[in-house]
Amino acid sequence: MRIIFFLFSFLFLYAGNLIITYPNLQKFYYKNQIINLKAKLITSNINDLNFSLNKGEINYTKPNPYVYLLNLRYKNDGNNTLFITSGDFNKSINLSSLYKTKVVENIPKFCNVIAQNLKIINPISTNINNKILLSFTIKTKNANLEDFKLTNDENLTMINKNEAAYFTYLPKNTKNFIFYYFNTDIQNYKKISIPIILKEKTISTQTDINPEEKTFFTPVNILILVIIAFFILIFLIYQKILLLIIPIILSIYLIISIFPKGEKVLKKDSKVRILPTQNSTVFYSPLVDTKVEILNIKKNYTKIKIDGKTGWVKNENLK
Structure with a gap:
């Protein structure tokens, strides 16, 4: 058994009546990187196995009574454990021990995000109180987007695990908003530059x-x-x-x-916007149906108050 383990090098873990392989395991990952790890378990015991992660997401399929296919998604922060249980059988695997972890250098204007891809959607710049309000939507792939941080006067609202609404206040003479994220595909920093183009009229x-x-x-x-x-x-x-x-x-x-004009229920995953327009920045999206306070109604949009925030939603998103 040890010879077979060695020949398939680094991908197998033998544990009593379990053989575990990691088909897409890499030699190293970066600290705080989002890892999508696949695992294949072969067992001689027909009893059902149960799986859990201390942090992250896990789902699995069972193509036959002796094989399990797992998909793990978690943030590589050094404390990631996979638990396997069945009756009296208990096993824990420290996932971070399967690979090396590298630390990304903290360069100036680094937004702390490590991603496979990052794009800026619909940037809007407006004059407010002698400052520039810049808002945009961030779309990413396999990113620790919740760690996005650049200024002390900013707000980031997660829409889902790969998308967030962001706004910040900038000095009135700012011409470009520049920051860097670390791209895992090229294993280097990528520069994002957003030109500040002010709207002619104030909304x-x-x-x-x-x-x-x-x-x-x-x-x-x-x-x-x-x-x-x-x-x-x-x-x-x-x-x-x-x-x-x-x-x-x-x-x-x-x-x-x-x-206020009463209360209604906002459907989960609805987009709450700063302004009652289709192109306005989305700054919030409820994960479940949520009761909201109705403040105003304008044609296709309704102004609501949710979790202490005020914004606009399409009328069809309320019930």
């Missing part, structure tokens, strides 16, 4: 990026308050009840427009 709904920013004293509301005050003053002078009809109607309008 007032950009203030919705601040989830708590909702002002009662807008120009329209101030005008309505002045009209209400005028008719109340006239009523006090002439004491005619009909003069209260207009201020009552306007007051009802203000109450309806300002206060």
Whole structure:
């Protein structure tokens, strides 16, 4: 048995009545790299085996009673263990011991992401409070995207394991937003450069990026308050009840427009956007159906409040 083990070098692990092979195992991986590892288990015991990872994802198939095919996906952080159990049988495998781990050098403007690929989708730059707000969507393949970090004034919201919404505030004279990620295919850094192209006109709904920013004293509301005050003053002078009809109607309008419009359920995986437009940046996506507060409705979009954040979703995503 030891001779067979040696001939198939480095891919086999013999453990009593188990033989485990790793068909796509590499000699080394990088620290914090996302690893997709395949494993094939051959057992002489017909009893079902159970598998689990202390961190990460695992799924498997059983083509026949003696063979298991596993797919493991986990972040290589030095503490990754595969557990195999069946009745009184228990075995743990430290996956990090199967290969060498290299550390990526932390160069300037490195975003901490190690990926097979990384792309920037739909970058938008706007002027806000004498700063530039840059937002975009990040799409990756096999990446530790949750580790993305560049500035102290930024926000990253995971949409799924390979996609995230990002925005940051930059000095007003910024011309390009540059950063690097480490590409595992070429085993080197790749530069990402995003030109800052400011929109010509300001979109007032950009203030919705601040989830708590909702002002009662807008120009329209101030005008309505002045009209209400005028008719109340006239009523006090002439004491005619009909003069209260207009201020009552306007007051009802203000109450309806300002206060929340109830609650609905947002479907899982729905895209919550900064603005009520198709090209707006997606900054949040619920993993399960989630109850949200309805703030406003505009044609095809509804303004909601979810987990302390305010954004816009398509009407069909609510139920």
